[in-house]
Amino acid sequence: MFTRDEALDMVERAGSAADLFGPVDPDPDRRKEAQRLYLKLAAVLHPDRVGPHDTRAHAASADLTRLHHEWLHAAPVDLRTDRATYRVAERHAVGSVANVYRTDGPHVVKVVRNPALNPLLHAEWDALRRLARFTDEHRWLRPYYPRLVDTSGDVARGSRAFTVLAPLVDGFVTLADVRRAFPRGLDGRDYAWMHRRLLRAVAGAHRIGLVHGAITADNVLIHPEQHGVVLAGWTFAVNAGERPLATDRTTAYPPEVHDGRPVTPATDVHMAHTLMRDLLADTETAQLRFARGCAQDDPARRPDAVDLLTEYDDLLDDLYGERTFRPFTLTRTGA
Secondary structure (H helix, E strand, C coil): CCCHHHHHHHHHHCCCHHHHHCCCCCCHHHHHHHHHHHHHHHHHHCHHHHCCCCHHHHHHHHHHHHHHHHHHHCCCCEEECCCCEEEEEEEEEECCCEEEEEECCCCEEEEECCHHHHHHHHHHHHHHHHHHHHHHHCHHHHHHCCCEEEECCCCCCCCCCEEEECCCCCCCEEHHHHHHHCCCCECHHHHHHHHHHHHHHHHHHHHCCEECCCCCHHHEEEECCCCEEEECCHHHCEECCCCCCCCCCCCCCCHHHHCCCCCCHHHHHHHHHHHHHHHECCCCHHHHHHHHHHCCCCHHHCCCHHHHHHHHHHHHHHHHCCCCCCCCCCCCCCC
């Protein structure tokens, strides 16, 4: 059962029926699943439960009924570009700006929830194209970034932009998933390979003047079996020295963002090491001390990501000696 606030958040964040119930699907089981979700939300938001004065819940209840009706009577969603048509399937992930859906083909589509945020997807297209050109020359960095396949291009006023990406679905999880699986924090030997690869991705972007601007647990994908890392979520990316196009209220930003100053590579360094501190177990004192040194309030006192590649390796050599492959799974809960 959902709480009132959870139900409100789900309904109010939904820009369309598909955002709440997933892509339209004639499969009877999928329609029963949507019906169950509707009934659970409706029960929580019903006027008899929230009382006569909860106008916010009353409005959400009406929106919920409308969205459910639209979902039941809508046709399957096809997203068209100049190059291809992509039929939207089940929802794969929810981000701060857009939702990611599987398709009936080998790709995923990222659809902005609010047309007012289309410029953020445009920023992501620019960033991914620049990274693709950069990795044509530095091919060893290519696995660290999402691969742009297609885009909606400019859309009509009020329409939502979308991005088509090569899938990072099978076997990949986010660091948010890792954090939930290890509530007491990670062993430093496990986080070491994740952070080394994240630093490479960040340093590569900085080489071409890009600041990611949203290095959070939801935007870092790992492949536990293959020890792969992909830095996703480039919708907030800007050139070094520019101010962010937008910020997300749920993200822990460094002081320069809160103060409205331009972001620099030091902004990413702060965020990456704030993430490091959030994921490591409290007993990992040496790595936590390293992270604190990289997340100082003054951007000028933070090391460059390129320099950190060597500094972090030196720390790992001192702590653990010769490197060996350490299998990693999410089966432990830390309980």
